[in-house]
Amino acid sequence: TLIALLAGDGIGPEVTAQARRVLEALAPDLVFEEGAVGGAAYRTQGHPLPPETLALAKRSDAVLFGAVGDPAFDALERAMRPEQAILGLRKGLGLFANLRPAKLFAGLEDASALKPEIARKIDLVIVRELTGDVYFGDKGRGLTRTGLREGHDLMRYDEVEVARIARVGFETARTRRHKLLSVDKANVLETSQLWRDVVNEVARDFPDVALSHMYVDNAAMQLVRDPGQFDTIVTGNLFGDILSDQASMCAGSIGMLPSAALGSSAQGMYEPIHGSAPDIAGQGKANPCAAILSAAMMLRHSLDRADVADRIETAVAAAILAGARTADLGGSMSTDAMGDAIMAQLG
Amino acid sequence: TLIALLAGDGIGPEVTAQARRVLEALAPDLVFEEGAVGGAAYRTQGHPLPPETLALAKRSDAVLFGAVGDPAFDALERAMRPEQAILGLRKGLGLFANLRPAKLFAGLEDASALKPEIARKIDLVIVRELTGDVYFGDKGRGLTRTGLREGHDLMRYDEVEVARIARVGFETARTRRHKLLSVDKANVLETSQLWRDVVNEVARDFPDVALSHMYVDNAAMQLVRDPGQFDTIVTGNLFGDILSDQASMCAGSIGMLPSAALGSSAQGMYEPIHGSAPDIAGQGKANPCAAILSAAMMLRHSLDRADVADRIETAVAAAILAGARTADLGGSMSTDAMGDAIMAQLG
Numbered sequence A, B: 001t002l003i004a005l006l007a008g009d010g011i012g013p014e015v016t017a018q019a020r021r022v023l024e025a026l027a028p029d030l031v032f033e034e035g036a037v038g039g040a041a042y043r044t045q046g047h048p049l050p051p052e053t054l055a056l057a058k059r060s061d062a063v064l065f066g067a068v069g070d071p072a073f074d075a076l077e078r079a080m081r082p083e084q085a086i087l088g089l090r091k092g093l094g095l096f097a098n099l100r101p102a103k104l105f106a107g108l109e110d111a112s113a114l115k116p117e118i119a120r121k122i123d124l125v126i127v128r129e130l131t132g133d134v135y136f137g138d139k140g141r142g143l144t145r146t147g148l149r150e151g152h153d154l155m156r157y158d159e160v161e162v163a164r165i166a167r168v169g170f171e172t173a174r175t176r177r178h179k180l181l182s183v184d185k186a187n188v189l190e191t192s193q194l195w196r197d198v199v200n201e202v203a204r205d206f207p208d209v210a211l212s213h214m215y216v217d218n219a220a221m222q223l224v225r226d227p228g229q230f231d232t233i234v235t236g237n238l239f240g241d242i243l244s245d246q247a248s249m250c251a252g253s254i255g256m257l258p259s260a261a262l263g264s265s266a267q268g269m270y271e272p273i274h275g276s277a278p279d280i281a282g283q284g285k286a287n288p289c290a291a292i293l294s295a296a297m298m299l300r301h302s303l304d305r306a307d308v309a310d311r312i313e314t315a316v317a318a319a320i321l322a323g324a325r326t327a328d329l330g331g332s333m334s335t336d337a338m339g340d341a342i343m344a345q346l347g
């Protein structure tokens, strides 16, 4: 079983090292092969996603991804920026569904800006479409007929793209509380009206799931007012980008939350939702929990080892409950020490 | 001085009645003329924004708007839905700048989902572009070459559209803490890169304002984590729609917050940020504060009567501090009684 380990920039290498350590202990048959990605790859190979990295990802069973982003490259044209590697991998591997669970870890009530009684009720997953929308539509800069500079990006979906992510939404809801909320902006966007129509059509195959719809502005409001009302949320690439980051922060713990990018095969890409955090990179104080929990998602979704995934998730929760805290959680543990604390809980 | 009073649907008539009452007491020279809008107008005239309503709005000095939206018309095609009236008025009157202040009213700490010490620090204004972006670009439904249904909406800005809203952002920041944050998604969108370039260019005319940039996903996160860090935020139509609703809810009081839509003349449109709330319409329990505060914004921005605006804002804050509460704020006062409480504070 081949794992492509793409550690990337900033704290990426530090946090994925801990995830690898946990995996090596619990799944010794995994073979890791490292690939260069992001600013680190641009530095050595002149491209944020070198062909050999994409090839490695393609032949792997799963990709364990750290983080990309490096302020040194902020002035580069868009196509050469470190973050483009993520988009290239999603598209290149056909990973159209992003699963982002958000819940408050017991003991981390202080970390959320929300009142504890509200934050404690958060237990939701956002199913975000990843390979369409305004991210991948025709885009460019140009001049208007009167010579003004303009910029444009086409927001666009077709029914096949919507139906396949809707199915992931319904399937996910089925493993949870059988409630699916689809988020769009159908009062303004034609793309959203197609989205809503197709989601309603797919719903016929899932009579056991209660489907509802909400406008994105209202969803952003409700995620603050009463996040406990949500179970599974399915939405497009752009709205999902915004809402999933918002939901993670409601749960208080950007350093704690993993994500999975899935396609139509078992292959997937797994990454913490946090970024490369250049301000604390190399200092050994990053929180490795999100990377370790991403490894757990990988075991569950790509490697069919839900039992091992459960063990890891339980160990992380137990370590937190026992008081293990990196700096982002108000503590002073190093990245290594947090890894130790989790390993200790694994027994 | 002519005020076009467009009360609209649901609780719109109830809350604007209280705003009118306050205005009649403090600015007796104002002349009100009512116009039909939204579902109410569709019912009687077959269009959510009848030509005579648009004409009335055009010849008025300012528009005081209630709310539109009526579930009875949810199945209508987009162009005939009540909400289209808002878009038609913004475009028809050239109102390209939406000002949405958000702050927590003293005494309403319980209403916010955020911890009181975090919510209390909220004092920001979102300057949202209103007449461009994916709202007004070329849009439609169609078939792909292989016969699949598709939907598309073009996101688009030109430099003139960006520069004029950027100026409103800088001017607004100047009346506050001289800090402007521009929000975009320049790591993915060409539209955002033009946006960022132009905002940076306009910044040269405002050396006294500290400009920074943030991606929209991060902004949605930071608005929950630490909203006190923000002063003035300028952003496009779509991101502004989402972030302004989110910010309002962080401040805890969707029933308390007003908004202004402005163009290049003194004329403007003023409306509560809440919607038509069909579930409580006609029951006399809606909170009129947002409508009354919208009237205050009208006095300040369109009618050059900042002194009267100040009096109204002070009276609303005092009534809240004295314990006046409608149902949305956890109390039991009627719409009328809340109006009385504010009138009493006006002395």
Ligand SMILES: CC(C)[C@H](C(=O)O)[C@@H](O)C(=O)O
Binding pocket: A083, A084, A086, A087, A241, B187, B188, B217
């Ligand atoms: C880095 C960026 C292109 C990316 C996105 O917008 O998808 C990131 O924000 C994410 O959510 O994974």
Ligand SMILES: CC(C)[C@H](C(=O)O)[C@@H](O)C(=O)O
Binding pocket: A187, A188, A217, B083, B084, B086, B087, B241
């Ligand atoms: C009703 C809708 C078209 C409108 C918008 O999206 O602009 C509303 O949400 C708003 O923010 O005023």
